[in-house]
Amino acid sequence: MVETLTEETARPASPRHEGLEPAPGPRQRPITVIEPTHGWRALDVAELWRYRELIYFLAWRDVKVRYKQTALGVAWALLQPLLAMAIFTVFFGGLARMPSDGLPYALFAYTGLLPWTYFANATTNASGSLVANSNLISKVYFPRLVIPLAGVAGGLVDLAIGFGMLVVLLVLFGVAPSANVVFLPLLVGLAVLSALSVGIWLSALDVQYRDVRYAIPFLIQVWLFATPVVYPASLVPEAYRPLYGLNPMAGVVEGFRWALLGHTAGPGPLLGVAVAVVLVLLVSGLFYFRRMERGFADVI
Amino acid sequence: MSDVAVRVKGLGKRYYLGPSQGRAAYKSLRESLVDAVQAPLRRLRNGSRQTDAVQELWALRDVSFELRHGEVLGIIGRNGAGKSTLLKILARITEPTTGRAEVHGRVGSLLEVGTGFHPELTGRENIYLNGTILGMSKDDIGRKFDEIVAFAELEAFLDTPVKRYSSGMYMRLAFSVAAHLDPEILVVDEVLAVGDTKFQQKCLKKMSGVASEGRTILFVSHNMSAVSALCGRAVLLAHGKIADFGGADEVIRSYLVDLGDGLPDVVLSRRLDRTGSGEVQFCRFTIEDDAGRRAEVLQSGKPASFILHARSTTGTPIDNVSLYLAVGSIRDVPLFLQSNLFTGEPVTISPDATVVACHIPRLPLAEGTYRVHLGAKIGTTVVDHLTDVAQFQVAEGDYYGSGHQGGPGFPILVDARWQTMPVAAAQPGNSN
Incomplete structure (x- = not known):
């Protein structure tokens, strides 16, 4: 392959005379200093931004691979919330006569399931992501946060597909979305941050303690019942609402229903608590992650 | 400003080899919790911070x-x-x-x-x-x-x-x-x-x-x-x-x-990159020096034994197998080929590995690194062929008995005698 070699050599990439002219203008060499670091470290946003393509490709890989060699393919992205909706509608809506704030129970359940399914999948993915990608961590350098970020981002495709189905359901049930729908992107953002903050904490813990992977399915299940997916938040006694709001997904799910269906008063206080909780979780998680990060390659 | 690309100073990396690391690379949450509770107690008892069995490794x-x-x-x-x-x-x-x-x-x-x-x-x-x-x-x-x-x-x-x-x-x-x-x-x-x-x-x-x-x-x-x-x-x-x-x-x-000694003892049975019809397979290869030890370093002019372990995969012994040992330079220039076919010494390979040694009484190689390839044939059919089986190093020796190393740059040493011819036979103008 001499041809390739000469092409390679002849590529006019860099003028190679740096030894003679100190610090030439166009291609100054970055200097990396490698030293032991101690204690807490701040988040390096600029570096993460430089690695945005890696986040994109890792998320893209997860999406591509998720439904490979399945007969139904991407249809699973629709079937998961739809089947859950059907089951909930039969058991909770039909048999248990669960109140649904005056909405058709199926639609009520689906609007809750949409952000919930995203959150549950994204959190599970992100939490196990570091260990799942341990081969990358022990072989290549990149900011480790890229991995849980990609884990959370990968779920957005399914969420988008779920939204398509929602439009169909709205038409079927003859419900027009309220004007509050403009707040929906913010709510999606809050759902992403919720999954991210939990994912960052759990993924870093998972590196050290593999207990995390056994705890997650259970955690998600309990979390589902602590979230107004199958029942309306109005069912929770007023006195317990502040406590209830500590679950950020309560605010997100109620917010989704309010933005899409506009049935009740806004989830104002719930959302306020949700934002505060997510911020605390996220910031503390980032610090914990950054602290543990330097040992990942040795421990994983 | 210099053109330094990498400057490394006093770099060190310490790992801890503790009992928990020995068993698994990670701790379970329970172990950490137990540790956290036990550590102060242990410290009280022992009066020092030393935790047992944690070794550091630089x-x-x-x-x-x-x-x-x-x-x-x-x-x-x-x-x-x-x-x-x-x-x-x-x-x-x-x-x-x-x-x-x-x-x-x-x-x-x-x-x-x-x-x-x-x-x-x-x-x-x-x-x-x-x-x-x-x-x-x-x-x-x-x-x-x-x-x-x-x-x-x-x-x-x-x-x-x-x-x-x-x-x-x-x-x-x-x-x-x-x-x-x-x-x-x-x-x-x-x-x-x-x-x-x-x-x-x-x-x-x-x-x-x-x-x-x-x-x-x-x-x-x-x-x-x-x-x-x-x-x-x-x-x-x-x-x-x-x-x-x-x-x-x-x-x-x-x-x-x-x-030192010990290196070319290469297990070959797992090599997948072999060619040939497969009735005979090389399974191991070692080199011994003149003292009969396995050595990485051979010496010019000293005995060397290349030992081939091969087995028949047909379940029965195979007669008249020709084994080939090819030696090349590190840049893979072929230097010499030796075979029991050349020396007329028949070899039978049995189903449970037969060990065949190729003894070279005076190794005709100058100082340097060499690589070995192996082959086996039955008649004209190649039954097994493996490239780059091992490398070996030849150190300076006394091939010529004169203390001269030969070379430089020429890997093969050849026996010869130099002699000045009688004057009459060497006269140029004598031919007609």
Whole structure:
């Protein structure tokens, strides 16, 4: 392959005379200093931004691979919330006569399931992501946060597909979305941050303690019942609402229903608590992650 | 301002080998909780902070060196000497415990080929994925895409999932992506140890192409011929410390001397890259020196035994097998071929390994490193053929009995006598 070699050599990439002219203008060499670091470290946003393509490709890989060699393919992205909706509608809506704030129970359940399914999948993915990608961590350098970020981002495709189905359901049930729908992107953002903050904490813990992977399915299940997916938040006694709001997904799910269906008063206080909780979780998680990060390659 | 590419000062890395690390690489939450509760109690009882059975291991200790831009540094040493730890620190995968390293320029690391390859994705998709993981931008990959595919010779299989690739195809694709990385400083671990010989040669060529472009390379390898061919300088690590640093060939020599006896005892039964019809298979190969010890270093002019273990795979003994031993230079120039066919000594290979020795009474090789290839034939049919079975080192000896080493630059030593002819026979004008 001499041809390739000469092409390679002849590529006019860099003028190679740096030894003679100190610090030439166009291609100054970055200097990396490698030293032991101690204690807490701040988040390096600029570096993460430089690695945005890696986040994109890792998320893209997860999406591509998720439904490979399945007969139904991407249809699973629709079937998961739809089947859950059907089951909930039969058991909770039909048999248990669960109140649904005056909405058709199926639609009520689906609007809750949409952000919930995203959150549950994204959190599970992100939490196990570091260990799942341990081969990358022990072989290549990149900011480790890229991995849980990609884990959370990968779920957005399914969420988008779920939204398509929602439009169909709205038409079927003859419900027009309220004007509050403009707040929906913010709510999606809050759902992403919720999954991210939990994912960052759990993924870093998972590196050290593999207990995390056994705890997650259970955690998600309990979390589902602590979230107004199958029942309306109005069912929770007023006195317990502040406590209830500590679950950020309560605010997100109620917010989704309010933005899409506009049935009740806004989830104002719930959302306020949700934002505060997510911020605390996220910031503390980032610090914990950054602290543990330097040992990942040795421990994983 | 100098053109220093890498400056390493006092670099050290400590690992703890505790009881929990011995059993598994990670702790369970319960263990940590129990530890947290027990630690103060234990401290009270023992009156010291010492926790039992936690050993520290310095994988790297006080390593310092400098490398200029355009230099290719070989990093050699036995397993566990700290080579990979050094690379991992320079590639920023793990942090040093002590010391400091400065790296001037964009670093690319290649500690494994095919990092992040996903079996379910197609060749095309994996090129993008792997390229991004190795630090290329999407545009970079797009620009070099055709070149990468051509280098891997996989044009026809681009849209096939790589799980359907043969291992050779997989390695070719993986290496091809890596070979098109474009960093100023490249950190490479033992990646050439894989793939078939022909592709290995191509990769070596590609790498020396990269080196001649003025790129700086740090290269870990057990393949001394590759180190010698690619690297100007080398560093020898032993027990985490620098044992030798200097010109590649000198450092390789001190490494090989340090290795002493024991090396070419190569198990061959697992080699998959063999050719031939397979009725006979080589399963092991060793070299012994004149004292009958297994040695890495042989001496010019001294006896050497090349010992071949082979077995019949047909379940019955096979008569009249010709065994071939080919010796070449490290650059793979063929030097000599020896066979029991040439000497007329028949060999029968039985189903449970037969051991056949090829004794060379006076090794006719000058100082240097050589490689061995093996072959077996029944009649004219090749039944087994293995290239690059082992390498061995020949040290200075006294082949000629005069103390002269022969050479330099000529590996083969030949018995001869020089004689001045009587005057009458040598007269030029005497012919008519």
